[in-house]
Each structure stands twice: as C-alpha cells, then as structure tokens.
Amino acid sequence: MKMLINSPETVVADALRGMAAAHPELSVDVANRVIARRDAPVAGKVALVSGGGSGHEPLHGGFVGPGMLDAACPGEVFTSPVPDQMVRAASAVDSGAGVLFVVKNYTGDVLNFEMAAELAEDEGIQAVSVLVDDDVAVTDSTFTAGRRGTGATLFVEKIAGAAAEEGAPLERVAALARQVNEASRSFGVALGAVTTPAKGGPTFDLPAGELELGIGIHGEPGRERREMMTAAQIAEVAVDAVLADLGAAGDPVLLLVNGMGATPLLELYGFGGEVARVLAERRVTVARTLVGNYVTSLDMAGCSVTLCRADEELLRLWDAPVRTAGLRWGC
Amino acid sequence: MKMLINSPETVVADALRGMAAAHPELSVDVANRVIARRDAPVAGKVALVSGGGSGHEPLHGGFVGPGMLDAACPGEVFTSPVPDQMVRAASAVDSGAGVLFVVKNYTGDVLNFEMAAELAEDEGIQAVSVLVDDDVAVTDSTFTAGRRGTGATLFVEKIAGAAAEEGAPLERVAALARQVNEASRSFGVALGAVTTPAKGGPTFDLPAGELELGIGIHGEPGRERREMMTAAQIAEVAVDAVLADLGAAGDPVLLLVNGMGATPLLELYGFGGEVARVLAERRVTVARTLVGNYVTSLDMAGCSVTLCRADEELLRLWDAPVRTAGLRWGC
Structure with a gap:
C-alpha cells in the first residue's frame, strides 16, 4: 500500500x-506534540483539552481554535497520547479557570487522561474529565470497555467549547459536555479496510462485495458483515440503530454525516x-446538518451517522462562532 | 469496487x-442540476457561474455562496454539464450586472460554455468566460487542448467572487479572474487510481510500488511513472515543476496543498x-496556505500543489469573507 x-x-x-506551516494562528510544539491556540491561555476562560491517537484528522488538532479546543495532544497513529503530553497541554492553556479533558472511551486514552488529571491537580490545575461513548454498534470492543467514542466528540468539543468561550465556569462546561454525550449516538459502516503506516497494509480483511456494519474508527469489528448494500439501505440500518438506542421522540437533532x-x-x-x-x-426533525470527513480513520472507505438531541441552548451553542482548521463559521 | x-x-x-437537505442556504434544483445561492440574484452584483463534471467535490457546488460562486452546474461524473444547464444557472442568478463563466480547460466544458454564452446573450444576459488552465504537467491531454484546469479554479473563484461581492463591474471581475489564472500553476501526483461509478473499477492501472507524476483530475496520464517516492521527494518534484513554469521570483504566493x-x-x-x-x-515566500481536499478526483489517492502569485490586492480579496459549504471564513 x-x-x-x-x-x-x-x-x-x-x-x-x-x-x-499552514496555520500561523496555532502554536504547534512538534517535539512535545501539543497543538494549542496561539492566544492561550485566554484570561478567565475554561480551557478544553482533547487528544487521542492520530489518524482521525481533522479530529482533534483541526478543532483547536476560538470556540472549540484550546489544545490537542496527538498520539502515534491509533495510539493514545501519554500523560506528560496532556499535562503539558493543560499547563500551556490553563488560565486558572480550570481545564476540561474531553476523552474518547478507549482504554489507553481513559487511563492516560486519568493519570494526567492527577498530575495536573498536583501542579495546581483544576482538571475535570468527560468521557465520550456514543457508538451504539457494540458494547466493549478491541480497545474499549463500554461503548466507543466516535462522532459525538465533535459535538461535545464544539458545544462545550462555545460555552467556555462565553465564559461559563468549569462545572457548567463539564455538565454541558456530559449532556451532549448523553444526547448523542453514532453508528459507522466500513466499505473498505484501513491501512496504517506501521503495518503498511490493511489492518483487517473486508472481502469484495461485503461491508461491515458497526465498524469502529480504528477498524475494530462491528456487528456483522453483510453483502454490499445500497446507500439507501445503509442509511436505514445506521439511522435505525441510532434511534433504537436514542429513542425516536425528543428534541430536534444535530446530524453529522x-x-x-x-x-x-x-x-x-x-x-x-x-x-x-x-x-x-x-418523524425526527433535523435542526442542523454537517456533511464531510471530520472523525476519520485514515484511508478507510465508509461513513458514520451521529445524532445529537439538541434543546434551544445546545442549538445556540452549536451555532456560536468557531474558528479552527477543520470547522469554521460565524467569525 | x-x-x-x-x-x-x-x-x-x-x-x-x-x-x-444539508444546506438550506442553497437553492438546489435537482431536476435541472443547478446549485445557486438562495438570495440570488443579488441586486447590482456580477454573478459568477461555474460547473464541470461531477467527482471533484467540493468543487464547484461546494463553492456556491456569498463571496464566491452564485451558481454551479454539475455534469455527470467526469462529464461536462450541458449548455441549457449553464444558461438556466445564469438566468437564475443574473441581476442585470452580467455573468462570469469560470471554465476549466477541458474540451467539453469549453465548447458547452461557449454555446451557453451565446444562448445567454440571446436572452439579454451579458456573459463573459474565463478559462482556467493552470496544470503544468502536460500540454494537451486526454480531454484537453492546451493545459488542463485544476487547483487554480479555487483561487479564481474565490478572488473573482470576492471582487464581485464588493460590487466590481463585470470587466474588472473578469480581468481579476484572468490575472489569477495567469499567476497560478499546478502539478498533481497519483498514488492510486480513481474509480468511477459507471466503470465500477479503477479507470487506469497503477502498479504497486509506482506513482504517476503529473496526473490529471480525471486520471489522465501525466508525465511519467516512477518507483514510489517519499513525501519529501514528491514535494520537490511538484514544487520544481510549478516554479520552472511560474518563475522563482515575484510576489508572495498563495499555496494550495x-x-x-x-x-x-x-x-x-x-x-x-x-x-x-x-x-x-x-526562497519563495508563502503568504497563505490551504491544506485539504478541495479539487478532488473521487477516490483517487494523491495530491497536487497549486501556487498563485498574489499582489496586495489579490491577497486582500483572498482574505475577504466567504461563506460556502466547502470554504468559509470571515463571516
């Protein structure tokens, strides 16, 4: 490959x-692997820090900027960043108002962010973690106890980031992040396998004429293999899997395709x-739609659907200005 | 596939x-295949219309909106739209201030936009065409007499679109579009072939361990096949091919990766x-950099480099607000 x-x-x-080179508005520490807002720490503002294995770009580094993350820590491809990296990021962006760690639910990330939170507290940084676990496809998986964190990460980072930008305190920003995660569900489908640089070839085998329903963003197994389906059929499976868990009634949804x-x-x-x-x-009302490559898996062919039930306040924060490499509007 | x-x-x-469904701010005529700004025609404003074969998204439909195109006409995959479509688009967005057709240099597009310009004039619409032909890889190609139009299309549409948004007259908008094209050069590289829906498989054969230097955005042959190279080596070939034609001295450049x-x-x-x-x-100064998938070739693996020499005025127009599905800043 x-x-x-x-x-x-x-x-x-x-x-x-x-x-x-491309983003002079970011401060990129190549040696220590931290991407931060150049204007961080922003006085009085709660800082959002996220991170995870590389290979999901623009997540997370592409979501650093006003209205979203203050810093991101990229690990090796599909490998958690280390606690030192996270603490360094937190120190770089904490204004004294505290730091929210946004953690996708993979065992390595969870353990390392836990350790980072402890180390940060030792340094006098107030750190709170919020776990993202929106993927309804499977409970427990190759790298996960419980549900995997996937597309909802974008909703959590955007909405909590908007609240922090407006000056909300740490407790409120964390509560909003949890609310968004609880209101969100995802389901993914692979049409082709992912190739990692280290392996130099596909990390799993997906035969011609088959797709994998419920795939993870590292190519972890999903629910089942099936013969290739049409886009219309895939949409039905994905939406129904999400709604079966989220419930069909409630607030309008944010939709990520x-x-x-x-x-x-x-x-x-x-x-x-x-x-x-x-x-x-x-009979689900869609309030906003985003279509594109946002939470990726290197060169995997496929797609995922994420819904987030959004009340008026979440919708307002979703619409708030954001200025990052990967997501940008209103400013 | x-x-x-x-x-x-x-x-x-x-x-x-x-x-x-995703973009309520656009008016999408599915039957007639026209994507237009919902607020078009904008009183007193020159309208920009572009189009070409589908498969290069977000180009062109993803560049419709304030500060860029007023309408786009998508053809079938890798096939020119028809003159009727272009005239319909022009009629929908012309405010009386005239229409600029932005045409990538492929034989089908050129002929059809020529016919569309004549038909539009018959309807009392002042229509001027600007040709984009920035690809230095080859002169004449599978679908082209002269150079192919590729990445510079984004620069032309953005900068001429900004001038039109500010109220510049048709003559000035067209002159700027020509200036941008003349100041721009591109070079592309394929690591893997492109699959079209109609064919259902790769449209050309690129052996394992080889790449194609100078590829076109429909998989048209480039300059040569070579054994696989590093990113550093590919960057040298692409930049030097562009600079050999553009000249190494001059204004700072806009860079599209x-x-x-x-x-x-x-x-x-x-x-x-x-x-x-x-x-x-x-010793080339880069004023602005854009990295991402903007002028694509369906599922082709590879990349291209486009440089545009930008004086103060082009730079100002590049930085001006734009609000489209594919490119968005400043508003």
Whole structure:
C-alpha cells in the first residue's frame, strides 16, 4: 500500500510540521506534540483539552481554535497520547479557570487522561474529565470497555467549547459536555479496510462485495458483515440503530454525516440525502446538518451517522462562532 | 469496487438531494442540476457561474455562496454539464450586472460554455468566460487542448467572487479572474487510481510500488511513472515543476496543498510541511496556505500543489469573507 509519507516513524511529527506551516494562528510544539491556540491561555476562560491517537484528522488538532479546543495532544497513529503530553497541554492553556479533558472511551486514552488529571491537580490545575461513548454498534470492543467514542466528540468539543468561550465556569462546561454525550449516538459502516503506516497494509480483511456494519474508527469489528448494500439501505440500518438506542421522540437533532476518509464527498452527500429521508420517515426533525470527513480513520472507505438531541441552548451553542482548521463559521 | 451509492445512474441526483437537505442556504434544483445561492440574484452584483463534471467535490457546488460562486452546474461524473444547464444557472442568478463563466480547460466544458454564452446573450444576459488552465504537467491531454484546469479554479473563484461581492463591474471581475489564472500553476501526483461509478473499477492501472507524476483530475496520464517516492521527494518534484513554469521570483504566493480524495489528512499535512520546506529553500515566500481536499478526483489517492502569485490586492480579496459549504471564513 502506497502512502504519501516519508517513513512510518515520522508520520506524526511530519504532519505537525505541516500544521505549523499552514496555520500561523496555532502554536504547534512538534517535539512535545501539543497543538494549542496561539492566544492561550485566554484570561478567565475554561480551557478544553482533547487528544487521542492520530489518524482521525481533522479530529482533534483541526478543532483547536476560538470556540472549540484550546489544545490537542496527538498520539502515534491509533495510539493514545501519554500523560506528560496532556499535562503539558493543560499547563500551556490553563488560565486558572480550570481545564476540561474531553476523552474518547478507549482504554489507553481513559487511563492516560486519568493519570494526567492527577498530575495536573498536583501542579495546581483544576482538571475535570468527560468521557465520550456514543457508538451504539457494540458494547466493549478491541480497545474499549463500554461503548466507543466516535462522532459525538465533535459535538461535545464544539458545544462545550462555545460555552467556555462565553465564559461559563468549569462545572457548567463539564455538565454541558456530559449532556451532549448523553444526547448523542453514532453508528459507522466500513466499505473498505484501513491501512496504517506501521503495518503498511490493511489492518483487517473486508472481502469484495461485503461491508461491515458497526465498524469502529480504528477498524475494530462491528456487528456483522453483510453483502454490499445500497446507500439507501445503509442509511436505514445506521439511522435505525441510532434511534433504537436514542429513542425516536425528543428534541430536534444535530446530524453529522461523517466520512471515514476515503469515501468521495459526492457519495457522502448522496448518503446524507438518504439519511435525511429516513429521519423524515421516522418523524425526527433535523435542526442542523454537517456533511464531510471530520472523525476519520485514515484511508478507510465508509461513513458514520451521529445524532445529537439538541434543546434551544445546545442549538445556540452549536451555532456560536468557531474558528479552527477543520470547522469554521460565524467569525 | 464498493461504493456508497444507490446506482451509478443516480449518483449525481442523489448527491444534489443530499446537498439540498444539508444546506438550506442553497437553492438546489435537482431536476435541472443547478446549485445557486438562495438570495440570488443579488441586486447590482456580477454573478459568477461555474460547473464541470461531477467527482471533484467540493468543487464547484461546494463553492456556491456569498463571496464566491452564485451558481454551479454539475455534469455527470467526469462529464461536462450541458449548455441549457449553464444558461438556466445564469438566468437564475443574473441581476442585470452580467455573468462570469469560470471554465476549466477541458474540451467539453469549453465548447458547452461557449454555446451557453451565446444562448445567454440571446436572452439579454451579458456573459463573459474565463478559462482556467493552470496544470503544468502536460500540454494537451486526454480531454484537453492546451493545459488542463485544476487547483487554480479555487483561487479564481474565490478572488473573482470576492471582487464581485464588493460590487466590481463585470470587466474588472473578469480581468481579476484572468490575472489569477495567469499567476497560478499546478502539478498533481497519483498514488492510486480513481474509480468511477459507471466503470465500477479503477479507470487506469497503477502498479504497486509506482506513482504517476503529473496526473490529471480525471486520471489522465501525466508525465511519467516512477518507483514510489517519499513525501519529501514528491514535494520537490511538484514544487520544481510549478516554479520552472511560474518563475522563482515575484510576489508572495498563495499555496494550495490539495488532496485528490482518498489521501488521509494526516498524510496531506505531512506533505504540506515538505512543500513549505522546499518553497523556503527556493526562497519563495508563502503568504497563505490551504491544506485539504478541495479539487478532488473521487477516490483517487494523491495530491497536487497549486501556487498563485498574489499582489496586495489579490491577497486582500483572498482574505475577504466567504461563506460556502466547502470554504468559509470571515463571516
């Protein structure tokens, strides 16, 4: 498998150098692997820090900026960052108002962020963690006890980030982040396997003519393999899996139609139209829609659907200005 | 090859339905295949209309909105839209101040936009066409007499769109579009072939361990096949091909590090870092950098580099607010 890289060992450092060159508004510490807002710490503001294995870009580094994250810690590909990295990020962006760690539910991330929170407290930084575990496909998985954290991470980081930008205190920002996670569910589908630089080939085998329903963002097994389906059929399976868990009634939803990385935007929009159709048939009102590659899995072909039930306040915070490399509006 | 589609015949219509669902700020005519600003025609404003074969998303439909295009006409995958479509788009968005057609240099597009300009004039719409032909890889190609139009299309649409938004007259908007095209050069590289829905498999054969230098955005042949290279080496070839034609001295450049569709953002940023390094070594000053999948070729793996020499005025227009699905800042 060919890749646009120098070597598997330098992939993350090379990408960070590229981010530094492209985004003068970010402060990129290549050696210590921290991407931060250049204007951090922002006086009086709660800081949001996230991180995880690389390979899901623009998540998380592409979500650093006003209205979203203050810093991100990228690990090696599909590998948790280390506690030192997280503490360094927290120290760099904490204004004294405290830090919220946004943690996707994978065992390595959870353990390392726990340790980081303790170390941060030792340094006098108030740190609170919020776990994202929105993926309804499976409970427990290759790298996870409980549900995996996937697309809802974007909703959590955006909405909690908006609240922090407005000056909400740590307790309130954390409560909002938990509310968003609890109101969100995701389901993913793979049409083609993912290739990691270290392996140099597909990390799992997906035969021609089959897809995997319920795939994880590291290629972890989902619910089942099936013969290839149409976009309309996939949309029905994904939406119904999400609604079976979220419930069909409630507030209007934020909808993320997410590409896994290698699926063309043309196909993703076609799929998004089918998702919108199914949601209308299920009498779910969509308040906002985002279509694109946001929580990816390197070169995996496929997609995921995330819904978040949003009351007036969540909707207002979703619409609030955001200025990052990967998500940008209103400013 | 598996695709997230309903059928090859409905790919474009399905995608348009998805765009309509996701973007209430756009007016999407699925039957006639026109994507327009919902607030068009904007009184007194020159309208920008572009279009071309589908499969290059977000180009062009994703660039419709304030500060960029007023309308886009998507053709079938890798197939020119028809003149009727273009005239319909022009009629929908013309305020009386005239229409600029932005045309990528492919034979079908050129002929059809020429006919559309004549038909539009018959309807009393003043229409001027500007040709984009920035790809230095080859002169004449599978679908092209002269150079192909690729990444510079984004610069032309953004900068001319900003001038139109400010109220510049048609003559000035067209002159700026030509200036941007003349100041821009591109070079693309494929690591993997592109799959079209109609064919259902790769449209060309790229052996394991080889890449194609100078690839076109429809998979048209480039300059040569070579054994796989590092990102650093590819950056040198691409930048030097561009500079050999553009000249090494002059204004600072706008830099587009563009993904062809299936190359992960992590790799694209790493490549972007190498492009920045080579430009610095060649003493070229980079004023602005954009990294991402903007002028794509469905699921092709690979990248392209576009440079545009930008004087103060072009830079100001580049920085001006834009609000589209694919490009958004400042508003």
